[in-house]
Amino acid sequence: MTILSISGVNKRFGGLRALDNVNLNVKEGSVHAIIGPNGAGKSTLLNCLVGRIVPDEGRVDFAGHSLLGRKAHEINQAGIARVFQTPETFGELTVFENVMIPAFARHDGSFRINLWKRALGRAEIREEAEHILEDLQLADQRDQRVDSMSRGDKRRLELAMCLVQKPKLLLLDEPTAGMSRADTNNTVELLKKIAGRGITKVIIEHDMHVVFSLAETVSVMAQGTVIAEGTPAEIKASPRVQEAYLGG
Numbered sequence: 001m002t003i004l005s006i007s008g009v010n011k012r013f014g015g016l017r018a019l020d021n022v023n024l025n026v027k028e029g030s031v032h033a034i035i036g037p038n039g040a041g042k043s044t045l046l047n048c049l050v051g052r053i054v055p056d057e058g059r060v061d062f063a064g065h066s067l068l069g070r071k072a073h074e075i076n077q078a079g080i081a082r083v084f085q086t087p088e089t090f091g092e093l094t095v096f097e098n099v100m101i102p103a104f105a106r107h108d109g110s111f112r113i114n115l116w117k118r119a120l121g122r123a124e125i126r127e128e129a130e131h132i133l134e135d136l137q138l139a140d141q142r143d144q145r146v147d148s149m150s151r152g153d154k155r156r157l158e159l160a161m162c163l164v165q166k167p168k169l170l171l172l173d174e175p176t177a178g179m180s181r182a183d184t185n186n187t188v189e190l191l192k193k194i195a196g197r198g199i200t201k202v203i204i205e206h207d208m209h210v211v212f213s214l215a216e217t218v219s220v221m222a223q224g225t226v227i228a229e230g231t232p233a234e235i236k237a238s239p240r241v242q243e244a245y246l247g248g
């Protein structure tokens with residue numbers, strides 16, 4: 001069953017066609033990768049899904065409801081969480097406090113940085129936060145200030161901040177960007193670990209090792225549109241993809 005359906009989506013920035021008639025369907029429970037060269041429109045497409053960018057034309061439906069015209073927090077509450085291309089964490093707070101913010105937001109319905117302290121009095125929210133830190137191997141850094149963490153650890157924290165919201169759909173924009181090979185491998189293992197939990201994932205990724213070891217379906221974007229779609233094996237074998245992207 002399709003959980004996310006994107007059809008006929010166009011977006012122009014001035015004279016630039018950033019998205020040019022994008023059609024893409026994501027199956028519920030699957031891991032769907034979007035690959036393509038820099039500037040292909042991948043991040044713009046994700047921005048359309050989370051309400052940061054409004055398409056000029058087209059439809060975006062999630063679980064049978066249109067996402068267009070809905071505000072970012074409404075989309076979040078509908079069950080869509082996103083890991084951004086650059087980590088968006090609260091540097092002056094600890095790892096635990098960062099996870100408490102979205103954990104509380106899920107219960108309270110508002111995502112406001114200054115409200116997390118209220119969550120400390122709620123045992124069930126604290127437990128959820130502690131559990132997710134264990135799960136993502138962040139328990140040792142629980143009381144560390146986030147601005148002193150490595151980029152790779154911040155990315156893991158961001159993933160924890162998404163997962164604690166118990167999303168139906170998780171959007172990951174280059175989750176291994178800037179990571180060492182060891183951190184990348186570790187992230188792939190973590191993503192595999194959470195793959196069986198019924199969370200649908202859309203992952204933008206430049207690292208083919210990551211894409212081919214995680215995704216069931218791969219869509220290839222170039223110049224604002226989807227030029228190919230298939231299993232990793234089909235995509236690897238496609239001459240068109242080789243030409244547009246993999247062969248460089």
Ligand code: ADP
Pocket residue numbers: 013016018036037038039040041042043044045
């Ligand atoms: P990708 O994530 O595939 O690298 P992007 O979606 O970031 O590509 O960008 C697609 C194209 O749209 C690029 O040419 C980029 O410069 C342009 N673009 C993205 N966002 C904006 C914006 N807010 N204003 C103007 N141009 C943009």
Ligand code: MG
Pocket residue numbers: 042043044085
């Ligand atoms: Mg991008």
